[in-house]
Amino acid sequence: MTGADRPRRGGGAGAEPLLLGVRHHGPGSARAVRAALDAARPRVVLIEGPPEADALVPLAAAEGMRPPVALLAHAVDEPGRSAFWPLAGFSPEWVALRWALDHGVPARFIDLPAAHTLAWDTAEADTAEGDTAKGDAPEEDGTEGLPADPHGPGTDAGGGQVPDARIDPLAVLAETAGYDDPERWWEDAVEHRGAGAGDALAPFTALEDAMGALRETYGDGGHGRDPVREAYMRIQVRAARREFAGGVAVVCGAWHVPALRRAATVAADRALLKGLPRIKVDLTWVPWTHRRLSRASGYGAGIDAPGWYGHLFSAPDRPVERWLTKVAGLLREEGRAVSSAHVIEAVRLARTLAALRGRPLPGLCETTDAVRAVMCEGSEVPLALVRDRLVVGDVLGEVPPEAPAVPLQRDLHRLQRRLRLKPEAGERELALDLRKETDAGRSRLLHRLRLLGAPWGEPAASPGSTGTFRETWRLRWEPELSVRVAEAGVWGTTVLTAATAKAEADAVAAHGLAEVTALAERCLLAGLPKALPTVMRILAERAALDADVGRLAQALPALVRALRYGDVRGTHTGALAEVAAGLAARIFVGLLPACTALDADAAEEMRRHVDAVHGAVGLLGDDPAPGHGDLRGRWRAVLRALSARDTVHGVVRGRALRLLLDDGALAPEEAERSMGLALSPATPPADAAAWIEGFVGGGSGTGMLLVHDERLLRLVDDWLTGVPAEAFTDVLPLLRRTFSAYEPGVRRTLGELARRGPERWGSAASTGPGLPGFAAELDSERADAVLPVVRLLLGPGGADGRGGAEDGERRYSGGGDLVGADG
Structure with missing residues (x-):
């Protein structure tokens, strides 16, 4: 039966249904569907989608419903197994749904039930689920709760990898017409041509004939589930024809129309559906976004330009002019000088390009080229903004409060x-x-x-x-x-109770001590006081049994950070303080033996642990929990022992000495003497380089110590110039790693000092640090100019110059306002 003699509209019980084959998310198809329904006035509209959603159809007309939205189906017993059927304002299915509601006509979904779709074997779903990427109706985005996998072009509408034999109908039609881009072919064949004069069904007739030819050649085209889905749809169409005396309109993917038109017995269709697995499912409407409609997101039935298609559907006239005006407005908001003249010239250029390329109207390609040349002056940077904000877009739909929800x-x-x-x-x-x-x-x-x-x-x-x-x-x-x-x-039924139960379960299932301490921190951040007792009990048990100093050191910082939150969040952290103090004491005892006889990699890891513990002890204070003594004093004793032990790797010894110097627990003269010993000729060059990395490494002072302390810089210079030639190549990589971590300004200053040479640095006693801009004596006049700013920073109490710093320090450290969680 050809398109010319095919029945198009039925009023009697034997009349054929009106089959409207569409492209999912195609604005041209959406306009054609609206025109066809206005002309045919069916008594029922059948739409490809899960039939369990029939009860949700009235919500499409609710006041708070704003597309893009999606039907979400999930298994009742396993909510993570789910599927989406997205609908935009320019989707033909959404237009059909709203037409039915506006005209008081029943609307029903007729695709395979979600109860079967979600119960289908996961492996099979990954390879056989869904429709074609472009010529089909909405498809579920996966059975594991996430939309399709965005990696690679070989994905189906559900995101699974497809076999090589699976065809893309629009790509085949575009190639047949001589196009290398299916999107451009679709624009020329459908979007730019309209429904035709006086015949609202002409686009559907032409598309059905094309799809019929494709299905004669390719069969199901590699879409293994299609025969089952189409059998179910035929059964639903038959039932609707009996109920509504033939006044039936069907809106579905154009790929399915030849199969729905084909004569098949009821027994054959039911045989295909026999034995399908089934689970209990719930459905609801959820908000969707234009970005998730794009093919780049991994949605197999997606389109390249949701924002552009939305514009084409909503623009009443002059779509190119309106689009380029919108682009100009966006660029002006971003501070670019774009005038009305730019818009006029861009329109002219887009039309000229369309004429040269033999296109009926300018499409997205022509308008993009015009924007690049005229408004962006050839730059891809503002053009990327246009693509992101307008061509794709960040439109987020809305769902009314009365929509079902857990x-x-x-x-x-x-x-x-x-x-x-x-x-x-x-x-x-x-x-x-x-x-x-x-x-x-x-x-x-x-x-x-x-x-x-x-x-x-x-x-x-x-x-x-x-x-x-x-x-x-x-x-x-x-x-x-x-x-x-x-x-x-x-x-749980509320966010608070659910988070509490989840935290307790995570604590029980945690494998390492660091996981539990991180969880305790997250409980405080999330305000979960009822979960803390369980977490703290497991934390205390794990800490008592764990003897690995590295794991203890990893766990302590998160625990100490959590203690800080009590200052501004009002949470009680007494139990945390007790565990943290005990954890610190165990680290003090085991750290020295753990730092002995380490290779380079293990020493670098231990250096990071030492840094972390040092910051944590600084935040803990002297005695965070009664009975644990002076933690800071004990930690300094540990650092002194580390810095003086020859069996400890150089990078750890150097870092321990540097931390003591920064804390003021070590006189500069003593640091200079220790550095001289570490860099003496008797020390192997590799060991000395490791010590330097620990002492002046970029992680703990960014090299400023060498910039401002000429004596230490001279010691490093003397050692480096005295390294034997045969050993220099061995220590060079380590030194380059050390100095490359410095900020550019520090490296530049050190390079200038090295270029000038030690003989021109001067002495610290007579010329200060020996750098340009530093005098031998303090400039009192310049220093006084800073005092008003200091008083302003300290606030009330510091304006008279007395007690300001003390008051400010007490206020800042007590409230935690200006002291970061990491010290």
């Missing part, structure tokens, strides 16, 4: 409203002041979600502040977080 999701929505923390598709930074109640609540919510495995944001460095009262987050709401929240619902 209790945990409802509690999350309540917290989002109370804390005024709205999900957004674009990435943004959020700075929090933990002294404010609302910001503290936001911080706890974000930390709890991370603990639950649904990270709404990631912590970032706070610009201009190292205080523990401030946090900075990078937030971006991804649609799959809805799956993660549903999956986390097994831990």
